[in-house]
Amino acid sequence: MQVHAPQFILASASPRRRELLTQIGLHFVVQTADVDETPLLGETPAALVERLAILKAETVWNTRRDVLNTPVLPVLGSDTLGILNGELLVKPRDVEHARQMLRQMSGQQHEILTAVALATTAGVQLAVSRSVVKFRTITDPEILAYWETGEPHDKAGAYAIQGLGAVFVENLQGSYSGVMGLPLFETAQLLAAAGIHTL
Numbered sequence: 001m002q003v004h005a006p007q008f009i010l011a012s013a014s015p016r017r018r019e020l021l022t023q024i025g026l027h028f029v030v031q032t033a034d035v036d037e038t039p040l041l042g043e044t045p046a047a048l049v050e051r052l053a054i055l056k057a058e059t060v061w062n063t064r065r066d067v068l069n070t071p072v073l074p075v076l077g078s079d080t081l082g083i084l085n086g087e088l089l090v091k092p093r094d095v096e097h098a099r100q101m102l103r104q105m106s107g108q109q110h111e112i113l114t115a116v117a118l119a120t121t122a123g124v125q126l127a128v129s130r131s132v133v134k135f136r137t138i139t140d141p142e143i144l145a146y147w148e149t150g151e152p153h154d155k156a157g158a159y160a161i162q163g164l165g166a167v168f169v170e171n172l173q174g175s176y177s178g179v180m181g182l183p184l185f186e187t188a189q190l191l192a193a194a195g196i197h198t199l
């Protein structure tokens, strides 16, 4: 088996982000950043998603610098959230919260924002992907059955486009990988600007 040297550090616990980066042939190590994801008072969703992506990247960047006191590999951080009628769609706290979000999303369009931040010795570079997702009508029994599968528990907006949740998605305008948690077009551009190429 060939062992590849890591090209960067992924500051994320999300298996989806690992999967997407592996899909485009990148080699990386994971160091998770446990950050407080609570919105600040009056903070817009766009400002929140950018702040959290930067915070995740910078948190890991700073720990690496403290521990090693040497320049380190670039650090990639990311955050995903949804917006419906100006309200945030985050990870559900419980079945009631998921039910409340999915009822509102039923038959409607919502937006998914994913921000990607790359920390390097040159500072932090940021890219944001914005997608519009249209859901078909979803019934209450479907919402409960979906909750029982476990899939929505750790997903922004309480669904996964890459999973069973795909059956709710009538159409999508934007980035499929962005909705899934890491927009590959924007991520590849950020990495390329830091000298990390996929092709």
Ligand SMILES: Cc1cn([C@H]2C[C@H](O)[C@@H](COP(=O)(O)OP(=O)(O)OP(=O)(O)O)O2)c(=O)[nH]c1=O
Pocket (backbone or CB within 6 Å): 011, 012, 013, 014, 015, 016, 017, 032, 033, 037, 056, 078, 079, 080, 081, 091, 112, 154, 155, 156, 157, 159, 160, 161, 162, 165, 179, 180, 181
């Ligand atoms: C909308 C949607 C979200 N998601 C996921 C992507 C993210 O993992 C998650 C949103 O939570 P995030 O806080 O962005 O990420 P995370 O907590 O999973 O990982 P970390 O903070 O360590 O980076 O929702 C899907 O997997 N599919 C989808 O269709």
